[in-house]
Amino acid sequence: MAVKDVVSKFNYYQQIRLLLRKLRRNHSSDDILLNEKLQITSTLSLDSPNGQVESIYQNENDATIQMVVSHNGLTGTMGALPVAYSEWMIERYYRYSDCSAKAFINIFDHRLYCLDYLAWQKYYPCALIESQEKQPTETALLAINGMFINTLPKQFVCASLFTLSVRSMVNLECWLEAIYGMSAKVIPFTGGWIYVKEDECCQLGNPQHKLSTAPMIGSMRIETHSHFDVILGPVFQKQSYIFFQKGSLLEEMWKNIRYYIGPALNFTIYLSINSTGFKSPPLGKHLLGRDLYIGSPSHSKQYLVKLPSPKI
Known part of the structure; x- marks a missing residue:
């Protein structure tokens, strides 16, 4: 039998936490580790307890770790059962070597301590974060910002942009650049026609x-103050085709901008297209309108295209 050191003698929650930290190897959950790798029982001694954890030992290397606790439980000085039950079990255990009564009580003791620790862990983020692959702070931020629908890592990077009380155009530019991987520029107060x-x-x-x-x-x-322009790009000619397809990236981008700014403001999206190295396709290829001109190209290799607003 190998006796293990008690690191946190006066706080059995921290002692279980340290044991679980060493036992987490194959990404098992804490409730499984508590049932398979640990056996937590209350002490039989009626002496005044010297701390909450009495002893920790292990019979073999791969055996279950036995942890004897004097904090709460069913037997012992701090136990929930009357002292007469503990005295009777002590007599059966030491005089007659009868472990059946204590083994029966240990079933409920272990379950009680496991539930007690899991309840404590739930309200202490320092212990909860060690048992989860996904950080609870990440889940809380995404839920508060309304971005928990699709938990992509890139959304968590932009989650701080939604926590501010003011939605600025600089944050909108950062969000669009992070999601779509292209440069974005917001020009405020451009004006627009409203009914x-x-x-x-x-x-x-x-x-x-x-x-x-x-x-x-x-x-x-x-109305000037309630309208702004969003300029995306520059992008190459062939990359711009995805913005002109039905149900494409444009619709998703329009919804995201509307979600960020709310219903009070209006906006127009422009796409900056770089046509360097692009040759105009001949007629008969069903590509009229995609290269935006007929005949010889102009001297300018970069131009703005106003994207149509989708019907959402």
């Missing part, structure tokens, strides 16, 4: 909508 409500429009012949009360003529107006 005007009917109560704000002047209607000829309608006395309730005069020019004095409804000063708007027409159904659309330009």
